[in-house]
Amino acid sequence: MTLTTLLKKGPEEILLAEPRGFCAGVDRAIEIVERALTKFGAPIYVRHEIVHNTYVVNDLKQKGAIFIEDLDAVPPGATLVFSAHGVSKAIELDAQRRGFQIFDATCPLVTKVHVEVAKLHKEGFEFIMIGHKGHPEVEGTMGQLDSGIHLVEDVADVALISPLQTERLALVTQTTLSVDDAAEISAAVRARFPSVRAPKLQDICYATQNRQDAVKVLSPQVDILIVVGSPTSSNSNRLRELAAKLGTLAFMVDNASELQESWFEGRSRVGLTAGASAPDILVKQVIDRIKALGAVSIRKMDGIEETIKFPLPKGLRLDAQGQPMEINSSKLHQQS
Structure with missing residues (x-):
């Protein structure tokens, strides 16, 4: 040869x-859109891509989902789903003010970060967030507060931020980062701000x-x-x-x-x-x-078997007759 x-x-x-x-968060987000379509009929409006996958988005479009970025594109009285990445407080409040029927498909692990930010903010904390500028999850988390969250994308950024105070400073991260990169940036943050408060649980999902x-x-x-x-x-x-x-x-x-x-x-x-x-x-x-x-x-290969499942919103567990809702088994959820 x-x-x-x-x-x-x-x-x-x-x-x-x-x-x-x-993962469980993606499964839940897609099922929320599919159940909303089954229960309320098309169209269902989704703020941003429900998850970042072209095939998934196109499949849901064919079923009647309409993906939007601006709430002005959603007609009065419509059903609106927030994507798995989460939204800012401003968008959440604007959607409520407009009277939409809202289902929140934010991944519960992202919601955990939002809850922690809100809790520590009330205690007077500022935040350093490790994440990618412009990513919808980062925009959603930073948008939980009007100010007081400083974004760092790499180790070099750590030297450039200027918190108003360092006695109450907490660290949060985007959930989908490189574990190794996040650890390296976290170490740089701790080196500059030794008293920084780390997350109770690792933010990376x-x-x-x-x-x-x-x-x-x-x-x-x-x-x-x-x-x-x-x-x-x-x-x-x-x-x-x-x-x-x-x-x-x-x-x-x-x-x-x-x-x-x-x-x-x-x-x-x-x-x-x-x-x-x-x-x-x-x-x-x-x-x-x-x-x-x-x-x-x-x-x-041998590996961890994931068994986590996240609950669906109450309004999508039962159909219009009060019976457990059944949806057609989606090819999106089938496993090999």
Whole structure:
């Protein structure tokens, strides 16, 4: 066999990260929209993409969801759903003032951060938030207060912030950050502000942590890692970046059509994971495409089994007749 033939040889085995794909917060957010459509009929308005995944958003659009950014686009009396990322107090109050029927799909782990900010603010605390400027979750958390939250995106930013006081200073983070990056920035914050109050519980969500831990185990065992996730998905981007930092060739794709055959030349073992907002149907399609390129075996890695489920809003647990609501089993929620 020539060297050229060896280099052109394609994938042989797929290793699936565990866990991967949908988390409890994403499952809950999508189900809230689907149940609202079932109970009240289309259209249902959703403020921002319910989760950051193109396939999910398009699927819900076909079912009658209308995604908006400005509340002026929502007609009087309409049903409005807040996305999983959360909203600012100003948007929440404006929606209430307009009289919409509101269902809040904010991830409970994001809500936990909002509650902590409100509680500590009443005790006189200022805040340092680690997160990405412009991300809707960051805008929602910072928008819980009129002022007093200082955003840092990296270690360099820590030296630039100027809190009005440092005796009561608390640290919060975006839930979908790189665990390692957040730890590094947190250390820089503590070095400059030794008395800063850390979160009672780690703000970075369990699903983000678990998926990153799985990539750390998987990356050294594969020749290439594919992350299924949309470009706007923070946690998906962090998975690709983490694999690259570990020295593994890594690509993120929104769907199977974005895979390029040249990526797999000379790389027999392919790792595959998915961000917390990516449905399993997309993972299945990527698997089929890699199998078409030559992969003959699939192996699921050992990993944490996630059993967390978050409750739905009371108004969506029962149908109009007061009976437990049933919705058609969505292909978005099906697991492999």
